[in-house]
Amino acid sequence: MKPAAFxxxxxxxxxxxxxxxxxGGGDAKIIAGGQSLVPMLNFRLLRPSxxxxxxxxxxxxxxxxxxxxxRVGALTRHYQLETSPVIARxxxxxxxxxxxxxxxxxxxxxxIGGSLSHADPAxxxxxxxxxxxxxxxxxxxxxxxxxAARDFFVxxxxxxxxxxxxxxxxxxxxxxxxxxxxxxxxxxxxxDFALAAAAATLTLSAGFISQARIALTGVGDTPxxxxxxxxxxxxxxxxxxxxxxxxxxxxxxxxxxTDLHASSDYRRHLGGVLAxxxxxxxxxxxxxxxT
Amino acid sequence: MSKTxxxxxxxxxxxxxxxxxxxxxxxxxxxxxxxxxxxxxGCEHGVCGACTVMVESDSVxxxxxxxxxxxxxxxxxxxxxxxxxxxNALQAAFHEHHALQCGFCTPxxxxxxxxxxxxxxxxxxxxxxxxxxxxxxxxxxxEHIVAAVRAVKAKVTPGP
Numbered sequence: 001m002k003p004a005a006f007x008x009x010x011x012x013x014x015x016x017x018x019x020x021x022x023x024g025g026g027d028a029k030i031i032a033g034g035q036s037l038v039p040m041l042n043f044r045l046l047r048p049s050x051x052x053x054x055x056x057x058x059x060x061x062x063x064x065x066x067x068x069x070x071r072v073g074a075l076t077r078h079y080q081l082e083t084s085p086v087i088a089r090x091x092x093x094x095x096x097x098x099x100x101x102x103x104x105x106x107x108x109x110x111x112i113g114g115s116l117s118h119a120d121p122a123x124x125x126x127x128x129x130x131x132x133x134x135x136x137x138x139x140x141x142x143x144x145x146x147x148a149a150r151d152f153f154v155x156x157x158x159x160x161x162x163x164x165x166x167x168x169x170x171x172x173x174x175x176x177x178x179x180x181x182x183x184x185x186x187x188x189x190x191x192d193f194a195l196a197a198a199a200a201t202l203t204l205s206a207g208f209i210s211q212a213r214i215a216l217t218g219v220g221d222t223p224x225x226x227x228x229x230x231x232x233x234x235x236x237x238x239x240x241x242x243x244x245x246x247x248x249x250x251x252x253x254x255x256x257x258t259d260l261h262a263s264s265d266y267r268r269h270l271g272g273v274l275a276x277x278x279x280x281x282x283x284x285x286x287x288x289x290x291t
Numbered sequence: 292m293s294k295t296x297x298x299x300x301x302x303x304x305x306x307x308x309x310x311x312x313x314x315x316x317x318x319x320x321x322x323x324x325x326x327x328x329x330x331x332x333g334c335e336h337g338v339c340g341a342c343t344v345m346v347e348s349d350s351v352x353x354x355x356x357x358x359x360x361x362x363x364x365x366x367x368x369x370x371x372x373x374x375x376x377x378x379n380a381l382q383a384a385f386h387e388h389h390a391l392q393c394g395f396c397t398p399x400x401x402x403x404x405x406x407x408x409x410x411x412x413x414x415x416x417x418x419x420x421x422x423x424x425x426x427x428x429x430x431x432x433x434e435h436i437v438a439a440v441r442a443v444k445a446k447v448t449p450g451p
Binding site for chain 2: 041106
């Protein structure tokens with residue numbers, strides 16, 4: 001239960017971090033909050049020869065408005081996202097989701113870049129990045145690139161990051177006017193990973209839904225968008241008959257695994273229930289904001 | 292054995308300089324190097340909360356942080372809550388409400404409760420339970436811990 005020995009490098013810039021990663025030749029690891037990495041080191045599931053600490057890079061933790069978007073630095077802690085007035089105003093669904101992430105001591109330390117790079121199949125932040133059409137900024141020794149969240153998550157604990165890549169920030173479009181949101185999660189114990197969670201945003205135009213987004217986590221290897229259910233909502237007002245079809249489309253879109261905590265069937269059922277609740281809450285909030 | 296690194300950490304107001312291996316967990320640094328055995332080590336993978344301490348006034352799991360990462364930081368442990376032989380309001384409430392039995396989880400409970408009392412309104416018992424849900428206790432059934440936190444919350448003067 002103690003980590004194997006490693007060399008420790010403090011990076012004071014992104015350039016130094018990516019250069020150290022490249023020097024490590026695939027055997028180096030970035031440590032940010034360490035809330036997923038250190039347990040794996042303690043168990044010796046991972047034995048990197050070099051640990052590159054990015055916690056002291058000054059300009060990597062920020063939340064700022066940039067026109068119609070919000071930029072969030074990779075080293076921003078979950079607790080900062082949970083309590084930021086900018087997030088509360090422009091992305092309230094994200095603030096709500098953060099209260100479900102583990103426990104305060106973990107949220108104090110865990111970073112958004114770390115959570116997205118780790119990509120636990122039941123984590124909240126990857127689902128929120130997918131829901132909100134976020135874009136990730138990635139740096140490596142050979143340059144910079146951006147990638148849409150929908151292309152970033154490729155499997156359980158697997159993302160589109162090369163060995164010397166590092167996530168530097170995410171850019172999230174603000175919720176448009178007349179948009180409502182909902183976030184719903186079921187876990188065995190508050191702060192545990194979700195058995196299933198769902199989030200939704202609905203944007204209204206003249207009383208009808210002009211844009212619908214529904215995402216789920218805990219119901220497969222990666223977070224998913226329920227595209228068919230979203231399409232059913234566009235151009236409609238939310239009615240009980242429609243809700244049944246939405247829930248059916250969500251259940252058809254997911255293929256959950258069975259594990260120790262819940263069966264596949266139970267998770268599929270739950271995914272439908274939670275998505276339905278999230279859509280209902282989004283509809284209610286959208287109508288409140290429209291009046 | 293990897294090469295050691297010199298660090299300076301302020302713990303409960305005292306400044307300590309030590310040379311440590313990078314892999315030394317903050318929890319083991321506090322206990323083994325500084326003799327501050329009030330911080331307990333339970334699961335060593337961030338699940339039980341027994342090793343919770345404050346770093347720069349935020350609660351953290353000291354088993355999920357390396358001592359080298361605390362270089363230059365202020366750390367508070369359970370020993371720093373009150374002067375020797377004294378108890379602060381939260382500790383007194385734990386005593387008053389019988390919020391501990393074996394005491395193994397208590398340092399982590401106290402540090403977690405300290406942070407949540409500072410950061411959250413804790414408007415009802417559900418909120419207190421949610422705040423404590425990352426700390427495991429195998430004796431008390433939690434009821435008396437919730438009661439102790441509630442009692443301290445009631446004494447804190449509401450803000451403007």
